[in-house]
Amino acid sequence: MSRLANRLRGAVAAAISLLLVLPLAGCWSTTEINDLAIITVLGIDQNEHGEFQVSALVIRPSNISQGGLGSGFSGGGDNPSYVVAEAVGDTMFQAMQKLSSTLSKRMYWSHLQAIVLGRKAADEHSVTILDILMREQQFRKNIDVLVTKGKAVDIVKTKPHLEGSLGAEIHGIIKYSKHTATTIVQDISHFASSISSSGIDHITGEISSTADRGSSISEDGTKTPSLNITGSAAFKEGRLAGFLDRVETRGVLWIVGQVKTGSTKMSCPEGNGNGISLEITNARSSRIPKKTADGISMKVVVDIEAEIREIACDGFELNPDRMDQLNEQLENTIMDEMNHALKKAKEEWQSDVFQFGTTIYKKYPKEWKQLRASWREGEFRRMKVELEVRAQIKRAGLIHDSIRVDERR
Amino acid sequence: MPETRNRKDAAPHDAPGKELLDLFSSTEDLVTRSIRILGLEGRLIYLHEMINQTALTNIEQSLTDLAWMQPNESDESRQEHNKMDLLKAKLAGGTSLDEDGVDSLVDPILSGKTVLLFEELRQAFLLPTSDAEGRSIDEPVTDQVVRGPRDGFVELISKNLMLIRRRIKSPDLKVEYITLGKQTRTEIAIVYLKNIANEGIVEEVRKRLSRIEIDGILESNYIEQLIQDAPLSPFPTMAAAERPDRICASLLEGKVAIVTDGTPFVLTAPSVFVEFLHSNEDYYDGAMPASIIRWIRALGLLIATFLPAFYVAITTIHQDLLQTPLLIRIAGYREDLPYPVLVEAFFMQLTFELVREAGLRMPKAIGNAVTIVGTLVIGQAAVQAGLVGALMVIVVAVTALTTFILPNYGFIQVARYTSFPMLILAGLFGFMGIILGLMFILAHLCSLRSFGVPYLSPISPAHKDAWKDVFYRAPWWRMDMRNPESGIRNRRRSRTPIPHPPDPETEGPG
Numbered sequence: 039m040s041r042l043a044n045r046l047r048g049a050v051a052a053a054i055s056l057l058l059v060l061p062l063a064g065c066w067s068t069t070e071i072n073d074l075a076i077i078t079v080l081g082i083d084q085n086e087h088g089e090f091q092v093s094a095l096v097i098r099p100s101n102i103s104q105g106g107l108g109s110g111f112s113g114g115g116d117n118p119s120y121v122v123a124e125a126v127g128d129t130m131f132q133a134m135q136k137l138s139s140t141l142s143k144r145m146y147w148s149h150l151q152a153i154v155l156g157r158k159a160a161d162e163h164s165v166t167i168l169d170i171l172m173r174e175q176q177f178r179k180n181i182d183v184l185v186t187k188g189k190a191v192d193i194v195k196t197k198p199h200l201e202g203s204l205g206a207e208i209h210g211i212i213k214y215s216k217h218t219a220t221t222i223v224q225d226i227s228h229f230a231s232s233i234s235s236s237g238i239d240h241i242t243g244e245i246s247s248t249a250d251r252g253s254s255i256s257e258d259g260t261k262t263p264s265l266n267i268t269g270s271a272a273f274k275e276g277r278l279a280g281f282l283d284r285v286e287t288r289g290v291l292w293i294v295g296q297v298k299t300g301s302t303k304m305s306c307p308e309g310n311g312n313g314i315s316l317e318i319t320n321a322r323s324s325r326i327p328k329k330t331a332d333g334i335s336m337k338v339v340v341d342i343e344a345e346i347r348e349i350a351c352d353g354f355e356l357n358p359d360r361m362d363q364l365n366e367q368l369e370n371t372i373m374d375e376m377n378h379a380l381k382k383a384k385e386e387w388q389s390d391v392f393q394f395g396t397t398i399y400k401k402y403p404k405e406w407k408q409l410r411a412s413w414r415e416g417e418f419r420r421m422k423v424e425l426e427v428r429a430q431i432k433r434a435g436l437i438h439d440s441i442r443v444d445e446r447r
Numbered sequence: 448m449p450e451t452r453n454r455k456d457a458a459p460h461d462a463p464g465k466e467l468l469d470l471f472s473s474t475e476d477l478v479t480r481s482i483r484i485l486g487l488e489g490r491l492i493y494l495h496e497m498i499n500q501t502a503l504t505n506i507e508q509s510l511t512d513l514a515w516m517q518p519n520e521s522d523e524s525r526q527e528h529n530k531m532d533l534l535k536a537k538l539a540g541g542t543s544l545d546e547d548g549v550d551s552l553v554d555p556i557l558s559g560k561t562v563l564l565f566e567e568l569r570q571a572f573l574l575p576t577s578d579a580e581g582r583s584i585d586e587p588v589t590d591q592v593v594r595g596p597r598d599g600f601v602e603l604i605s606k607n608l609m610l611i612r613r614r615i616k617s618p619d620l621k622v623e624y625i626t627l628g629k630q631t632r633t634e635i636a637i638v639y640l641k642n643i644a645n646e647g648i649v650e651e652v653r654k655r656l657s658r659i660e661i662d663g664i665l666e667s668n669y670i671e672q673l674i675q676d677a678p679l680s681p682f683p684t685m686a687a688a689e690r691p692d693r694i695c696a697s698l699l700e701g702k703v704a705i706v707t708d709g710t711p712f713v714l715t716a717p718s719v720f721v722e723f724l725h726s727n728e729d730y731y732d733g734a735m736p737a738s739i740i741r742w743i744r745a746l747g748l749l750i751a752t753f754l755p756a757f758y759v760a761i762t763t764i765h766q767d768l769l770q771t772p773l774l775i776r777i778a779g780y781r782e783d784l785p786y787p788v789l790v791e792a793f794f795m796q797l798t799f800e801l802v803r804e805a806g807l808r809m810p811k812a813i814g815n816a817v818t819i820v821g822t823l824v825i826g827q828a829a830v831q832a833g834l835v836g837a838l839m840v841i842v843v844a845v846t847a848l849t850t851f852i853l854p855n856y857g858f859i860q861v862a863r864y865t866s867f868p869m870l871i872l873a874g875l876f877g878f879m880g881i882i883l884g885l886m887f888i889l890a891h892l893c894s895l896r897s898f899g900v901p902y903l904s905p906i907s908p909a910h911k912d913a914w915k916d917v918f919y920r921a922p923w924w925r926m927d928m929r930n931p932e933s934g935i936r937n938r939r940r941s942r943t944p945i946p947h948p949p950d951p952e953t954e955g956p957g
Contacts, residue, residue, distance in 0.1 A: 056883065068877075070763060071766060071774065071778045078771065097775055097778070099779035100779050148766065148767035205771070206771070206772070
């Protein structure tokens with residue numbers, strides 16, 4: 039009998055220790071899924087009065103999953119699958135609280151897919167915004183933060199083309215635009231680390247809804263502009279420095295070594311045609327700081343392998359000499375792109391989006407200490423950057439020369 | 448009882464016949480009949496329903512034939528003595544009433560033997576007239592196999608022992624009888640292979656069985672509950688099986704089998720956790736498919752225990768772990784549902800249990816239809832009525848089906864009912880609760896022992912050479928050793944080399 043009593047005592051101990059879990063589990067308040075207002079895109083603007091204007095794209099799930107037997111209504115075409123909620127407040131938190139009071143469900147940020155900052159908000163409040171993004175546990179630290187030239191709310195309001203919700207759409211655009219090697223989009227954690235580091239300046243994608251880069255045509259012939267990563271926004275010490283277009287962005291990507299694949303175009307050697315399209319198959323780059331008599335200089339070496347994808351030049355013949363010529367031309371094209379980027383970010387803005395500061399710190403930490411103070415006030419601009427590109431075109435596809443029209447016919 | 452009236456009323460007071468009949472007073476199926484053999488006045492006493500009438504007639508016939516063998520009539524007492532010797536030679540099982548008393552006749556009568564009583568000589572004979580008829584040997588309902596023997600145990604202990612002996616033709620196969628149950632007097636047999644089984648475990652089984660003092664034993668589970676190691680644990684520490692091949696495999700591993708009269712379920716001890724995930728078909732299949740199926744079964748055990756809890760935890764507490772499209776979809780399904788997921792889960796699990804139980808108790812012909820149709824219709828209707836989400840129906844259906852992956856019926860029930868506390872834990876504490884519950888289960892499993900063998904062996908304590916029958920099922924040419932825990936005496940079970948084609952140089956073709 040005493041064994042049974044022992045066991046009973048064990049069971050009581052087990053029950054008590056179970057109860058002790060209650061305070062241990064940090065998130066023990068349960069919420070049913072249908073009580074969540076799932077927000078997939080967050081737009082942050084600054085209005086004329088200097089207040090935060092927060093716009094959130096809230097999913098209406100019953101309209102997305104139309105086959106849902108549990109839902110009473112079957113979801114019509116007129117009912118959009120989302121709602122854009124907007125609120126204004128002196129602080130981000132206040133604005134979000136006001137937003138919450140307009141929603142009948144609990145705001146749920148864990149499935150946020152993109153954050154869009156309006157130009158003014160990005161320029162003046164990026165550090166404040168970053169604070170709440172890092173502090174609140176519901177924000178995942180891998181959410182992409184984008185900047186738009188206009189107001190973020192206009193982006194949030196855009197109707198998605200393919201996906202049910204704009205969040206998925208933006209997410210997809212970011213994911214697949216990476217293959218063109220002309221965009222760079224960074225998430226909250228990168229944002230935080232680059233803003234708090236002295237050797238890097240933040241750079242992230244610039245999103246806009248433009249008709250010139252692509253649009254969807256509906257049945258009645260009206261064109262709706264589609265969202266696009268049109269370039270990138272460079273920061274300098276927590277403030278917006280300026281915008282780079284896609285070619286300049288690639289210049290940055292060459293230098294920081296983030297191009298893996300992508301396509302590029304060169305003009306015809308004789309100037310008689312539309313040009314030659316190339317696919318970059320492999321790219322490596324290294325930044326090598328060097329101590330010289332007049333301070334530290336930087337050498338950037340880029341190695342590229344490419345394939346010819348299209349030749350649209352009249353009477354073009356591909357032979358080994360031509361290959362060398364093309365290689366050289368490709369090297370110059372890439373050199374140009376890098377120079378463009380350097381000119382804007384380094385000469386005009388003194389924004390170190392190339393991570394040169396960190397590179398120097400890693401190799402010459404002592405020298406960096408002296409440079410650091412005046413890095414963005416002249417030292418960076420003064421530093422010499424030497425560029426070297428080694429390009430190699432490896433394949434030309436199934437045919438060599440461009441197709442010729444037989445004139446005797 | 449027409450023949451009972453024939454009995455002699457003039458029997459002396461201390462006559463054993465009277466004593467015996469007093470014991471069986473108002474037992475109207477007891478028959479006593481006078482018989483005269485070699486001029487001796489005898490009496491046949493038997494339970495009418497328990498005996499095989501033909502067998503009795505045959506024996507009677509052979510006894511009356513004795514009357515023709517007239518012994519020489521020289522001395523009265525010698526003559527009687529000779530007659531008795533003749534009978535003893537003819538009939539086995541002679542009992543002297545002076546030595547053993549009347550009580551020794553009670554059990555044989557109750558088990559269907561006929562007593563031939565010579566009151567004056569105070570001598571009795573037991574005639575083997577037991578009716579061994581019963582259900583014929585059939586394919587068992589539980590533990591179905593695709594490949595493997597189709598015979599199953601029946602209710603009669605003699606037939607069951609026959610099924611075992613036919614498979615293991617060895618003088619080392621020992622059978623020890625013990626009668627348990629004050630009223631039922633159920634015959635129990637302890638069966639083991641003397642050269643393999645651990646003598647300590649056999650002794651322990653004997654000891655535990657001898658401690659049993661109960662009115663009746665109607666099924667082997669009575670015994671299991673009375674002798675198992677952890678009486679409060681839901682986990683079975685003895686395995687019950689209906690298939691003779693399975694029991695023989697256990698015997699060959701050095702286990703002890705307990706055969707109970709009146710039930711086709713034979714117990715084996717000691718039993719370890721992994722055994723309940725093994726089907727005997729594993730050993731009849733190829734090593735590779737069997738190994739894969741074992742992993743699937745382990746997965747099935749996890750699903751059966753944790754899937755509803757996992758679903759509840761992820762939808763009420765850890766929504767951030769779902770993919771966004773899935774979250775939106777679930778949210779769409781759950782729009783306007785009145786009850787929390789936890790309540791839904793309970794509702795659906797309960798409904799399934801009700802339907803299952805109804806299907807089991809219903810006549811076989813309609814039982815199957817009710818189980819499937821009932822579950823489908825009720826599930827569909829519940830979703831359409833907006834009582835439960837569509838996903839919940841999937842979760843519960845998958846869980847319910849998965850339980851039947853497990854080969855052992857007792858273990859299925861454990862898996863099923865563990866899912867309920869896990870559900871509550873998950874609903875209250877999320878994954879934290881599930882992990883806590885899992886740890887409690889693991890700690891409990893670690894603490895269990897079955898007849899001295901740790902329940903989680905050979906995983907913990909680890910016996911690496913026994914793992915080839917745990918994590919995968921090694922081909923038979925690799926299974927050379929028995930699990931050291933159960934068959935210490937004689938560990939090697941195979942010396943067969945790896946099969947290989949003949950070497951053309953040395954052995955030639957063929």
